[in-house]
Structures are given as C-alpha cells and as structure tokens.
Amino acid sequence: MAQAMKIAIVDDEQDMRQSISQWLALSGYDTETFSSAEEALKVLGPDYPGIVISDIKMPGMDGMQFLKKLMGSDSALPVIMITGHGDVPMAVEAMRVGAFDFLEKPFNPDRMSELAKRATGARRLTLDNRALRRELSDGGQIMKKLIGQSPVMERLREDILDLGQADGHVLIDGETGTGKTLVAHALHAVGSRAGKKFVLISCAALEEEALAKRLFGPMLPEDSMLPAVEDARGGTLVLEDIDALSETLQAKLLSVINEQGTPAETRIIAISNLQEAGKTCEDALRPDLFYRLAALRITVPPLRQRGEDILTLFTRLSEQFSEEYGCDAPQVSAQEAAQLLQAPWPGNVRQLINIAERAVLQSRRGSGTIASLLMSDHEEMQPVMTTEGKPLKEYVEAFERMLIDNTMRRHKGSIASVMDELCLPRRTLNEKMAKYGLQRSDYLA
Template sequence: MTDTDRPRSARILVIDDEKDMRQSISQWLSLSGFQPEAHASAEEALRAITPDFPGAVITDIRMPGMDGMALLKRLMGIDASLPVILITGHGDVPMAVEAMRLGAFDFLEKPFDPEKMTDLARRAVKARAMALENRALRQELADGKTIMRRLVGASPVMTRLREDILDYGQADGHVLIDGETGTGKTMVAHALHAVGPRAGKRFVSVSCQGEDEGRLAARLFGPVKETGGLPLIEEARGGTLCLEDVEALSPALQARLLTFINEQGAPAATRIVAICNNHAPDRTVEDALRPDLYFRLASMKLTLPPLRARGEDIMALFQSYAETFAEEYGCPAPDLSAQDAAHLLQAPWPGNIRQLISIAEQVVLQSRRGSGSVISLVMADNETAGSAMTTEGKPLKEYVEAFERTLIDTTMKRHKGSIVAVMEELCLPRRTLNEKMAKYGLSRSDYV
C-alpha cells in the first residue's frame, strides 16, 4: 500500500463471535493503518452504529443470535450507503450473493488473503467518505442560510445579487442565469431553490450540452427506456428543474420545452432555472434561443458579476481561500504586499472565482516551498504578461482602499494585534488607525 492509498485512521467495526478471528482481523487492519473496533456480537456492534458512522463494517455471516444477514438488513435500514463486508464459509457463497443484492459492499470467502481484505477495506472507507461528503454537500445546498453565506462579498454588485436571489427565490416564475464562466451560476441556482418555498422539494439538474438529442429528449420528457425511471420534468415536479447550458438546446427541444412551460400554466408545478454558459462575443443566449422561449425563461434574469468588477471582494476572497489552503497544507498563510494587492485587483480574471481559487492554492504551495510570488503566478496564469492588466480600469479610490486594507491586515497579523506596534510601523495616530480598521471591517480580536 502506498502512502497516498493509506487510510487516515478510518474506523472499521470487526464483528465475529470467534475471539481469535476477531483479534487476527483487528491486528492486521491496525497494522494497515485502520482503526479497528472489535465486537463479539451483532447486537453489541449495533450500539456503535449511527447514520453518519464514518467508516465500514466487516462481519462474519454465521454467528449465534443475530447473524450477519440479519445484521446487514438492520444496517441497511440505518444507512443504506454504509459499506458492509461479509466473511463467508465455502457453503455460504450463495447467501453472500444474496447479501450483495440486499446492499452489501462485498464478501470475503474463508480462508481469505489479508491483503485482499485490506484492499476491500480501503475501497469501502473511500466509498464511505465520498458518500458522507456528498450527503453533507446536499444538506448544505438545501440549507438556504448556509448557501447564502457562501455568496460572500461586500461589493455593491454582490449585495444586490443576494437581494435579488432572496426576492426571486420567493417568486414562482422561471429564471435565467447568465454570467461568465466561474462566477458561480450553479451555486446561485441552488440558492434560488434553497431560499424559496420549494426548498423541501427536488432540485434536479441536467446539462443540455454534449448529449445526443434523442437521449436528452427522452431524459427530459420521456419515455426513459434505459432505466424505466421518470423523465426529469416529472422527477422535478413541485421543485426545480435546472437546465445547464440551455443555449445548447436544439430548436426541436426548445419547442418541446416551450410547450411544457405553456401547458403548466401558473403557478408552475415545476420551476425552470436555466443557466447560460456560452459567452462567444458574437452570440448571446438571446441569439441562441427562440424569442418566445427566451422571454418565458427570462421573466426573471440574473447576470452574475465578473470577479474583476467586484472591487475589494477580490482581496477578501483571495485571503479566505489562501487561509483555507494554508490550513489544509499545514503552513502559514502568505502575507500579501501592496504590490500583490495591486496585481490581484488589476488582473482580468477570465476564469473568475474558479481561477482565483486555483491561484490561491498555487500561492500557498509556493509560499510553503519558500519561492515564488502571487505576481509571478498571476502573470503565468495568463497567456502573456500584457494580458494580466485589465482594460476596464478601476477608480483610484479602489486601489488606495485595497492597499490600505492589505497593509493594515498584514501588519496586524505580523504584530499579533499589537495596536502600538502597528501605529509605529505605519506612522498612524491611534484614532486614524481605529477609523480605518472600522472602515475595512478589521477587528483587533481577530489577530490576538
């Protein structure tokens, strides 16, 4: 097992009524980097299992009292995504196959290779971690307050965007979301659903890009022959159907979508949130959609601001992501100079927030190695040095405020919140420093 494959003390419940087998499995798992917890009976193990148990289960099938099959059914009732590995005798293989049908992760036939058990355990805990992560993400996306907090920024355009989301979320009409790549359009679609009366209903998303027209038509409107499931317009009934890359819909599918919208009437049983991701300079979403469909979808329209138009939000976002990556990589967050701040503010950010996150991670990694600077990284991220300067320009006031905030912030960090030391270094009287800290939302308590 390589270091990258080695589990990070993942918990595994080992259940076997035979003490020697229980101890042997636990010892091997412990040597392999897991955190085994041995139990002599299914009843005892059940007391340690919760719906969010962060690990896997390895259990013998044949045990007195509750056997492995009965335990599997109980565990699937607690959490159907919990990985359960069954240990079987030679004659129990048909039973193990039935257990797989009921939801078991896999089975081991005695005598088994310990390395195979380790590999199964590693795959099980990895699957479990992914399932719990996806569950947490779904819960977060369903929580209106949580997702609105992710739409950070104090710039006027972001303040207006949050207000519009709250207003449109309570309304019932369809929404069209436009904006450059990387501006967070999908997150805004989730937010519209999460803050409105449909929050408890389904949010169903599908990309209209890169899929065969016939297959996409069947997925949207039915019949769904491959799986026998409901078409997406029915699956999302009462909730929200999010159409990513709506500009890629063929004329025929646009006509069917318009018919569906018209037949729903008002209020709509299924709300459509359409996202446009095409930003060719000579083609807008209004050009790509038939006029009657465009006006039905754009009765409420949100155009997300590009990062370069968000002023000091750029610095706040960059520092937030840099601190997150620094914590992840176990190193201090890099201090930014006024020159770094100027470069961040002037960069065109064609990839917007997605690009900023990537740059923040690179800066932290370079800082950890003691080399590189944000300036060189931003320059390298653009095709040429000249492209690193936006042609749109910003008021001098924005640059000055960004410099002031960055200088005060980094100086406060360096002096661990010592007001006297900051006053001396920046040659500022106490009253002026206090006023500027209040203006930029900086508090001494954050640095002490």
C-alpha cells in the first residue's frame, strides 16, 4: 500500500487550519499545519513528500510571495491556493505563477478533497520519477550497464526515463553495436510494464512464413508458446530489425496496432539496424506503420561521440575479462589512451568489447599493443588519426581521470596507497577526484 502523502496547511487563522486539517485527516491524509509562510518554509524542502494548501491573504509574507518561494525551490510542488470571494483575478495570477489550482471561500469540502487527491497523485508521480533518476545516477539494476558521463549518455539516460514513463510505441535507431537492445530492456525496466512480459523477436532471423507464425500465429497444438503478439499482451514486444519485415507482415502488424487503440495494450519497441549508406527505417517501412512506431524515438549515440566514456568502458571490460581469464588487467599508457580516444570505432561498443578481450589475452602472453589490435580490425586506420579531433587538454584530462580511477579500484579506495603510487599530495588528489567526479565511497571493498 502506498504511503499516505502529507498535506501542509498554511493559514494565519487557527480555526481554518484546524477545520481543513480535520477534514483531510478523515480522508486518510497526514496533515501538518503552519500559522505563517515563514514557519512553513522551514519545513518545505524541494522533495517534500506531499502538497501544500495555503491562504493567499496572510500577514507578513502573503500567499503570492510564499508561492513564488515554493516554485523557486521546487516548481513541481503542487500548491492549492485559498482565495476570498472576489479574488479570482489574484487566483488566476497564482495559476500563472505555478499554483496547482485554487479554492474560493466558502469552499465545498468535497471539492477540496477532490483537488487534494489529484494534487497528491501528481506529486507521487513526480517523486517516483525523481527516485528513478537517483537510482539511475547511482547505477542501479539494468541502468548501470549504460555506463558513461558524457553529455550524450546523460541525455540518453534522461530520454530512457522520460519515454519509459510514457505509453506510446518507441523506435530505437543508431549504428550497429551501440547497444539498442539494451536500451529497449531499460525502457521496459523503468516503465509501468516492468513486471509484465518482455518478448523479443528478431525479424531478420526467420524466414517470412516462420516469422509470420511466430508473431501472429496460428500456433500448432504441439507448440509450447503463444504467438508473440499474444504472449506480450499487457507488456512489451520488442521487434529487432524491424526494417526486415515484408510488406505483408508490415500490414499485419499495423492491423494489430490499430486494433489495440490508445493507450496501447501492448507496447511495441521497434529497433532499426539498417546499415546501407543513405537508407533509413523510414525508407524501409510503409509510412502509416513508421509513424505509428516512431511516435517516440531514441537514437543511441555512436561510441566515437562519447569522449572519455571510451576509456571508462575499456577499463570496466578489461577488468571483467581479466577476472574471467585469471590474469591482471592490462595497464593503458598515455599513448594507448589517446589511440582509444581517437579511433573511429565503426563497430561501436561491440567492437570495444572485442578489443578489450583481445587486449587481456595478449597481455597475459606478454606481447602485443592496443594500437596493433585497432590496426588489425581496420588496416586502413592510422593509429593516431581521428574523424573528430579533440584539443590536447581533453586527451590529457581523460587519461588522468582513467589513471586515478584505475588506481583507486586497484587499491580499493585506499587514499594513502593511491597517493604513494601516483606520487600525489593528498590535496592535489582530492582536487583531481572532485574535478573528475570520482568518489572514494565507490571504490571501498
């Protein structure tokens, strides 16, 4: 059962405060009363777990000033304003400033209860979303796999949270190897369907007849599974390689979507993996199906746009492979860090995974370099050439961050050991960790 939301009641008249409090308490709300705006502001912070009901006319700080203070602290906090008879223009101004709604004296208690219900519902959704965002920033559950602090990854995580809470169909596109299927899993995990079925079908993996049967049926009596559109009912159906659908199957899928209505009973996440130069998912699908599937859209960024995330990912991956193969992770030199940052990465994260594993294997043998691995993947690639040049300062800072991060991990957060290995005084190390967003608590064993 959801925790009862609080309602802060602010009014200089004691009888009014008590009357409102008693009525809302009978409706199951946890109320607290304040005789002035100044008193209330000592308690009402940005994440106040409830709503506010306030009179407009009060001595000292009046309701309008109070409202502006609250909106400055938390613009998503629902505030219901109580106005006197004939103060409608003031109430309209309050709505413009950010009030959730207003009640005109003498007001109907049932009307107040109705507004309180709507306002607390909106507040609960806001706080739930914020909790999800905090979980994301802490790297919890599936979202922690979306590693990186680059602006494009911050934006991708924000998009996942926003679109995860929406209910429309989603199109995910981007270059090969960028992690589009992982994004589909994350969209399902942060949305209201998280506890429901997640069904994934690759449209390019089956011949048309087999794909039609797998998607729409009819299934034979001996088949142990339902057609995908039935199996995913109420949950999420992910269609990889959506652009591989034939015209016939596109028409059937569109018919299924149209029959569901709005909101959709089953959410469809379509993944486009088109690789032909100059061709897009929009070219491959009939327009009516494309626009239904692309109601919401996420483009997963290529690895070359993720800056120092490349080094962070390489470090994590090499640590995982070194543990798997029972050897030490390779130490990356400044030159190798620059080469990793400068590489064009046509295979994106999938290619980086392959490079990290091979780097661990060759390090175990005591031979080979990262540059040679990059060159073997793409003979035409020069080891220190890039399609997106960066200032020297960025390369230096990225290497410095990686070096401190790796050393902190190796010494499990021991500041003294890190200071000794890197020959850094404590103040300098603290300043650099703050600069790069590194926290000792993340490394403690």
